[in-house]
Amino acid sequence: MADLLATIQLVRSSDWALDVELRCPNGITCIMGPSGSGKSTILGVLSGLTVPDAGRVAVGDHVWLDREKGIDVPVHQRRLAYVFQGLALFPHMSALHNVTYGMHHVPREERAPRALGLLHKLGVGHLATRRPRTFSGGEAQRVALARALARSPEVVLLDEPFSALDRDLRAQMIGLVREVVANLGVPVVQVTHSVGEARKLADQVVRIEKGKIVARGAPAEVLEGLTSVEE
């Protein structure tokens, strides 16, 4: 699978501008930084939901964005999986329908069995016919992950997906994500402000502050000396 390469420049105000260059190989890249540093904006640009002033986003040979050349592949045509901070499960659809929603690439008759298989794999097969408002926090996380993975994505984007979970559940989900991502073999970009989460999950850590990268590398190097609130 191909690396994700991105250069992003976006000026929000006279004293805040995002200016980053990312190279995300297969595995998990954790983007860390304080609130307002531009972490989620990076995911917005990678997904196409936010258009930068200048920049380029490419997955291998697939160029999703090149402002200079006027290329901007619409969000719905980018093969990506995005797990939002609030999960954004469709409240009017069952878990199964949530998962099949993004499976256009799969023949119609195969969608439901495949989606059900994914839900079972993530331990929430019993929720298939139920709607999200009846799910616990951990169950909703697993359904959201199943929905994202059902896309067979080229890139996975995770926006603080574990922030609302308690410590035990978070540890459980981190283990699950590591296992699932290893099988996928694609770049995963996860935004987090948790040092502990980055230490357990990341293959690469990128620290940003006020829209600029201040450190990048292996977790042991970048996170040295930093302590996590939840540790």
Next chain:
Amino acid sequence: MGVTWDPLFLSLRVATMATCLTLVVGTGLALLLTWRKLPASNLVDALVSAPLVLPPTVLGYYLLVALGTESAVGRAWERLTGTTIVFTFTGAVVAAAVGSLPLVVRSIRVGLESIDHNLISAARTLGASPVRVLFTVVLPLAAPGIIAGAMLGFARALGDYGITQMVAGSRIDGVPTASIYVMDAMVANREHDARMMAIATTIVGVVLLYLANRLTRRLHPHRG
């Protein structure tokens, strides 16, 4: 002469057609006003809301000018269908629709504004085209607002008097609408007929408003 219910049935037919019309136009306008940066959105909003504050005769006058046999729209309609818009059933539908449009648009906007924007972003990242997002996420989640708007619009269209009188006249194929019937009965000293029609119209209107209120309260559980 006893009370005849033909006017109520005519009003129900007019209100049904007017509601269908306002739902299509109103949903489009609500989407534009809620999510699109229109160059003159405040002006468009004011124009859509104008029927709430303008005298019905003034609105009726504008519609007569815009849709009458001398207007481009009126002539085009006549060439297409062989009939006029004004002083026909169609005119009554348009009059009732214009009167109820602001209520419908406002209610649908409440429905649209209650949708978590992340759900729309999520649908797009899951490969849904804008049209698919509209029909599978936006409209189903805004449904309580749309249905409440339809009910409010229907109740308003059912009771229209002034705009209908100006655009469609006092009779459509010899039958007055329910509101015009009440006025005619009062003028002709048939108070019993006026009372019966007034009560029937009120019952339909109040029941619809009650249902609209219940649906509007149901908007909140969809959040999150």
